Amino acid sequence: MNVLTTGLGWNEQQPGGLNRYFVDYTNAMKEFGHAELGLVVSEPGVKLHTNLNVANTVTHATGLLSRIRSVRQHTMQALKTFHPDIFNPHFALYASMVSRQSLPDHIPIVTHFHGPWALESKMEEDGKPRIVREARYLLKKQVEQLTYRRSDRFIVLSEYFRDILSNSYGIDHRKIHIIPGAVEHERFKPHQDRGALRQRLGIESGQKLLFCARRIVRRMGIDRLIDAMQAVVQAHPGTRLYIAGDGAMRSDYEAQISRLRLQDYVKMLGRVSNDELVEWYQAADYSVVPTITLEGFGLVTIESMACGTPVFGTPFGGTNEILGRFAPDLLFKDGSAEAMSARIVEALNGRLAIPSREACRQHVLQRYTWSSVAAAVTEVFQDAREMRRKGGAIG
Structure with a gap:
């Protein structure tokens, strides 16, 4: 046609x-x-x-x-x-x-x-x-x-x-x-040498990397994720959060990071290229989708999973539908900073059954x-x- x-x-x-x-x-x-x-x-x-x-x-x-x-x-x-x-x-x-x-x-x-x-x-x-x-x-x-x-x-x-x-x-x-x-699964796929990639991106050995790719606007819940990092780094000081994207709230969130003294733990990358986006997905231990409303699908969720990286997300909209049918433990209890930090810390403590990187990719290949x-x-x-x-x- x-x-x-x-x-x-x-x-x-x-x-x-x-x-x-x-x-x-x-x-x-x-x-x-x-x-x-x-x-x-x-x-x-x-x-x-x-x-x-x-x-x-x-x-x-x-x-x-x-x-x-x-x-x-x-x-x-x-x-x-x-x-x-x-x-x-x-x-x-x-x-x-x-x-x-x-x-x-x-x-x-x-x-x-x-x-x-x-x-x-x-x-x-x-x-x-x-x-x-x-x-x-x-x-x-x-x-x-x-x-x-x-x-x-x-x-x-x-x-x-x-x-x-x-x-x-x-x-x-x-x-x-x-x-x-x-997802374009031939582009979004696991890296052949993830260790070398993490080293090139400046991620130190033993650090846990959280990655969030979002438009920097209020409904994306990024301010709550930044708040949640206070409890996360208190429990696991080796954890880092990198946020990719740009938008109207960027300067506000940078000020929030400074106010909470999280500069050593949270970094805003700004707009990244498509190739850089893939690499951050590949390098991350977990991706996070903190959107609080109007998440119609969550393309970033399946992009990350196609790269082998599990995703934590709020229990709303399309994110709820994707993760709820795959691994419900990856869903936060709600959209609050407290719920985000509690679930992330639980995972970092080894108390959650996190799907393997291969299981994440296979789920995408079978359905998306x-x-x-x-x-x-x-x-x-x-x-x-x-x-x-x-x-x-x-x-």
């Missing part, structure tokens, strides 16, 4: 879970045999270095409305030159100007729901006046609902996001298909591969096309 996809940004310029998913998803669908054309909003005029058929819709510096119009313009052009069988948006805002009437009747809209954009934005605008936050939230949610109203089918990565899509946006459960995310995702998505596409062909209701 010819699949026209619209995303958010390009992962090389704008790292993040949705953008990483979009790249790997597009590649997987290509390998499965589909012809893919992806449209993303990247830096103005930037040429995307990829062998995938993905275009940057932004040619020059412009405002948000112009960027949305540009995505629509490229979509309309693709109808004439690419002749898509499926329209597959991944971000509501940039698909908002592509109306149902602008597409031929036979082309279904199958939307990937990667999370409640309006609610996520509201939570990350914590410093703004409440009336401003509420107004922006309502406007963004209207955009989302406008876009979702047109969709024939939805793909979500977890039961958690299925429930949000149904309860918050009024989408019929029968339209929603749960297809978990996946891109070939299985591509096959499942293709079934949804075929079903949506058939319903459009028959002119029947999607449900």
